[in-house]
Amino acid sequence: MQATPAPITKLIDEFSRLPGIGPKTASRLTFYLLRSSPEQAQSLAEALQELHEKVVFCSRCFHIDERDPCAFCTNENRDRSIICVVEEPLDVLAIERTRDYHGLYHVLHGTIAPTEGIGPEDLKIAELVERVRSSDPKVREIIIATNPNLEGEATAMYISRQFDGSGIKLTRLARGLPVGGDLEYADEITLSRALSGRSEM
């Protein structure tokens, strides 16, 4: 058995390290790029190099941007008295797509997950507490928009305890049936949440 050329093996290995990409897909992508023009591989390589060079974390909200502080934190049109706490930068983009939120963000960069050894000190929680304490104008509301799963709920609970007695309103995104979803296929926990959170018509 003759070996595959090293540069090909190397690229297959690098692709395989990405989440959700197995060795088969990695090899398919590699041979696709080999067949395509060198420019395509080159421009993907450049985009990869620029990612960490040009993207920085905002030192206030820890969202990503090309500058620090980020475009949210410096935008005078955003409501500075509301902070929406999310797990990841992708969540910020998801909420922005609704066009319904005009406050600021705070990105935790993960959730409390004891099984993976991730505690509150590994997240940007202390930074949130300090940010809220020193905020001017005062923060009225913190929307805890962590994911509606075990880790997300635990993280939401932990954060809300940090603000006990602060007088700040703490809210959580509504749980219920997804719009366009099918009641028949909803899991029982979602359905039970949708029932308990039912609203008058």
Next chain:
Amino acid sequence: MQATPAPITKLIDEFSRLPGIGPKTASRLTFYLLRSSPEQAQSLAEALQELHEKVVFCSRCFHIDERDPCAFCTNENRDRSIICVVEEPLDVLAIERTRDYHGLYHVLHGTIAPTEGIGPEDLKIAELVERVRSSDPKVREIIIATNPNLEGEATAMYISRQFDGSGIKLTRLARGLPVGGDLEYADEITLSRALSGRSEM
């Protein structure tokens, strides 16, 4: 709605250009790399840059390697009187994994596909004919290992016609039930091929 930083959009776009990677997967990969160490994005970028720089096509068999002629064509232990004709370099690797073939290869880089405007002149068929003609030692057998589909069959037919009257043995890989497969789920064409190609026990 605030825009995503340009370097992120750029990387998402570049990933999306790869086959089988949609915008969602592309964005997942991008944010994964953003969270990981800069070294991971860097080493993927390097592997991409080296792909076209270091990999060349063999001028005899058109397989890929770091040198020309390739390791197969220069390996004195391979049987030079048999040539296995395949569509893509990946097919060479698949056949090598069987460890059962010890001849040379010839990579066509595609199949005849009139609907996509790919004719015999776009493949390395003329090069195969010339290679076989001038080969020393003489070629005894050509195994046409194109894929068992419409394009593969048409290409195999076309190639075999080029060697009409040459006295060279032309063979095709056996068609039949995949080992470990289930007769019940085999399509009728495969099953019919398996029947007509049945062998004595």
